[in-house]
Amino acid sequence: MRMTIPVAKVLSALLADPEAERYGLDLMKLTGLPSGTLYPVLHRLQAAGWLAADWEQVDPTAAGRPARRYYRLTAEGVRAARQALAELRALSPDPRPRRGGAEPTGAPAW
Template sequence: MRMTIPVAKVLAALLAEPDAARYGLDLMKATGLPSGTLYPVLHRLQDAGWLTADWEEVDPAAAGRPARRYYRLTAEGVTAARQALAELRALAPRTGPALGGPAGAPAW
């Protein structure tokens, strides 16, 4: 898996609650990523076996909205995501303010 800032943001959001199922709009809000960036990342994670995706079983007319597609990290995904983010943090420059975050913190 190629680790990019968007991938790191998505993994960090999913790892915040690794057992929770999250849907696209929820992840867009958590990561600040637009849909055109988020969904390709989700598809790559799913193709890598790090993520599962399932449609919610809801009647759109009764719910007043379309069915949501929920994403959840697999056991392999949790392990791989934790390792990948730890490696990324170890490599991250310690110039947080230049990246938009506090000193010493990666910007994702």
């Protein structure tokens, strides 16, 4: 899995509560990603076996909204996501301020 900032944001959001099922709009709010970025990431994660997806069993008329597609990390996805994010953090510059209070540059924005 190629680790991009959008992928890292999605994995971080899902790892915040690995047992929770999340739907697209929920993930868009958590990550700040637009749908055109989020959904390709979700499809890549699902194709890699890191993510499972199921449609909500709801009557759209009774609910007053379309059925949602819920996403959750698989057991393999939890393990792989934690490892991938740990490796990414190990490669990132130290996010602590340097002497004199200057903020480092190049730190990931997730």
